[in-house]
Amino acid sequence: MLANFGYGILFITFLVTLYSVFAAIYGESKKMPAMVESARRAMLLTWPLLTLTAGILIYLLVNNHFEVQFVYEVTSRSMPTYLKVTAWWGGQAGSLLFWSWLMSAFASLVTLRKWDRDRELLPWVILVACITMAFFIGMNVFFENPFAQLYQTSTAIEAHTFQPANSILFTPQDGRGLNPLLRHPGMVIHPPMLYLGFVSFVIPYAFAMAALITGRTDDRWIRLTRRWTLWAWLFLSFGLVLGGRWAYDVLGWGGYWGWDPVEIAAFMPWLTGTAFLHSVMIQEKRGMLKHWNMLLIILTYDLVIFGTFLTRSGVLSSVHAFAQSAIGPLFMGFVALTLVSSVGLIIYRWDSLRSETEMTSLLSREALFLLNNLMFISILVVCFWGVIFPLISELFTGQKVTVGPPFYERATGPLFATLMLLMGIAPLSAWGHSTVKTLGQTIWKPTAGAVIVTAIIFATYTRNVYAIIGFFLVAFVILVTLYEYWRGANARQKSQNENIFTSFWNLTGRNRRRYGGYIIHLSMMLMAIGILGIELFQVETQGTVQQGESLSLANYELRYKEIAQWDDLPSGVNYRRAVLDVYQDDQYLGQLVPRIDYYYDSQQNMTIPGQRSTMKDDLYVLLVDWEPASAAGATFKIYVNPLVNWLWLGSLLFLAGIIIAAWPERELEPVIVRANRHVQQTSAAD
């Protein structure tokens, strides 16, 4: 009954979004402000409606309503309540609803702002937001109904939205339960973070389309959505990092990233989004690359839709095949339709998007930014090629061929290195014109510093050529960035007569985007240290030992002490826990407790590593197997992952940097007047 009510509300929401689309178009074309206002109000109604729908679904999940197919598939009686709530996004139907719910929240937020100066953009922003929402809600209404219930007919048990004739409602005793791998705090917040990132990118896209449709092709749309873009980027980046951390903690293969198509699907919009964040600065400062920025935000939007489809639809669960479920072709169709119509709009407005200035110098900041963009897009092409390669090769040769992680590592390695180099050079180059000479004057000091640091690393730590190149680039970027900070603070200290700490503080406060950006660069370098460490210097060993015996790896020694096993009946889990004493160079460091959790409801093991983490390296131990008969021997797999903690430290600094960059500015932005054009600039209004 309640499930039917939920479906009803969902259906009404679908109609409301359609109404909003038509009211916006009709109101704008007939010049009826009241109609546009009605479209806006209809859109504002979607959030309460979807919140109600989601509330009903959560009620069903929490209260074990297994007659609802979705509830049956993702929960079980033994799961704690918080996991039952988060099971909302544990399956396809629920996560589509979650997507729509976030979308409606953001769309509502954006329409609640003051629109006085941008009234003409409003109907088109509503249009884009509501078409996107209608698409996702439509998926739920017509194909993936989270409220479909199980009915027993004379022949079978099937899920239906409406009760078929001659059938009775079927309520299973217990649900299948969420995959144990997903019952992890990281998994609770990782999908929402990714989705927040995905959905927030719709807003800048909506404004970009509104700008194209209305012909307001100045950078107003970029200024209006700058903060949205930053938050979108923050959530998406953090979602990716959390996914890596979850993999490291739970999956037990000692890694954090496997170039899996699903990971790549989430990574691709991040690449275009990052390129977009950089290139909009060129448009704001120099009035260039307008076509390019439009194209980037369109690509980001479509990769977001594509990514949502790939990450949750399960189409990749059969390794070879794309798009076998009903919603596959529809998603592809929607992506194609939005891509073609958006690009069509760019072509329609081609002339008014022309650059206001010309690029002259190869070393100017805008040229280096452009190069940075090309690198991001190249990495995107590599990723895209890797994902679609099996399809292409089958089409042309009939043979299914794929490429594995080594392909991605080899192809993206030089591109990432180039990006790092650019990260070092670009902040020191000037807008408009730079020469080797002017650049050389500022760059030689940090370069010399980086050479010295690299020489020390070469002498004391490693002679691996990739590591040396990598560490040189890391040192170079860090020194350049710190040098930039010091130059700025020093100049400020002299002119403002402040002490150096006040100068640092004020410098950052007055140029939040710039110095927040530098902090992000620094954080990327810390992450690079971690990645270089684990990718190039990871060592592993495995072996079976008796009680009292030990295994050693690097300068660690692990002595197997004991093993214990017990059942935790309320949660339906059997725990097996091994205890190991850890010694480093004969010094006792403590104990590690790797374990295997066996989930009765899904008959599945989950291997939880024992970890000891320092800035130098991580000791990572897996309990692989043990013989209950002898109860003495146990098999362990041990990894030493050098420097990997810098990856997580870097991601925390990253968070700080982006919050600084996205923090609302108090003072008005200065009015920038470009040489050949008068565009009235005002503060970012959101």
Add this chain to the structure above:
Amino acid sequence: MKINKFVIGGAMILGAVVFLIWTATASNLEFFMTVDELNAKGQSVVDKNLRVSGAVIGDSIQYDAQNLTLTFEVAHVPGDSPDITTEGGLAEALHQAVMDPSRARMKVVYVGVKPDLLRNEAQAIMTGHLGADGVFYAEELLLKCPTRYEEAVPEQAG
């Protein structure tokens, strides 16, 4: 006519990226094969990087914990999703593959940790090479149990 230096630079970058992708692809090809195809090609694919999918035969699983050596057999399952669909979905296709003694089977050796999901009627996706002895030596082993979960794919963080 002055040729724009940006055009030249852009063309060089484009060329470099294409070269990079091309060489990386060429040196990292992995051929998808079914057990049937592998049996048909036999010795001609001995040195190639292969990715084979098959249905795990539960009774054949043997694990030597001392040497971390895992051996098991897989039965042929179709490679194309339409074929899998006509067999009634992946779970049903795997079930039939295991139940049908006339299906082609292949012995697999994997050195490493026994994966949690390795059990009867799981789908094993193995990356590795075919030995001259007809045994498949897997370097990487992925397992999927489609009966139980909508997305039981441990390596797919998403």
